[in-house]
Amino acid sequence: MISPGKAPWIVGRPILLEHAAADFLNEVTRQTPWRRARFEALLESLDEFLGAPAPLLAYTQLTGEAWLHSLPAADLLTEFRAYLRDWGWLEAARPVNQPD
Structure with missing residues (x-):
């Protein structure tokens, strides 16, 4: 059975990579906070590479x-x-x- 999505509902605008990245950082680094700065820098680099603010669908x-x-x-x-x-x-x- 597929569980329902947990992504936040964003009304009236496209979902950006930065929205998913922020949620990812909160979830993944909750147990390992020392990884947050490194992961955050890498995700910002990805967003810039894709043309910040990049729509989430630009990430393939x-x-x-x-x-x-x-x-x-x-x-x-x-x-x-x-x-x-x-x-x-x-x-x-x-x-x-x-x-x-």
């Missing part, structure tokens, strides 16, 4: 992936992974008898 799987690839960390992780592979760090970290 494709726009989310495009935003992730635009982050500086995405390039760093790609280069770091290549370095680990190319310089043998991943091979050295595997137990000797573990197959690839």
Whole structure:
């Protein structure tokens, strides 16, 4: 059975990404408040990437992936992974008898 939605009713205007983001931050960080500042900054970055104030419908799987690839960390992780592979760090970290 599908439960009814819990999203707030917004009358007369489109639902913005920032509305869902604020609700998400309140819910997710209730038990882990130390994550709030980081999550808030990332969600603001996503909203800006989508043309703040972005309508919620602007956030799709494709726009989310495009935003992730635009982050500086995405390039760093790609280069770091290549370095680990190319310089043998991943091979050295595997137990000797573990197959690839």
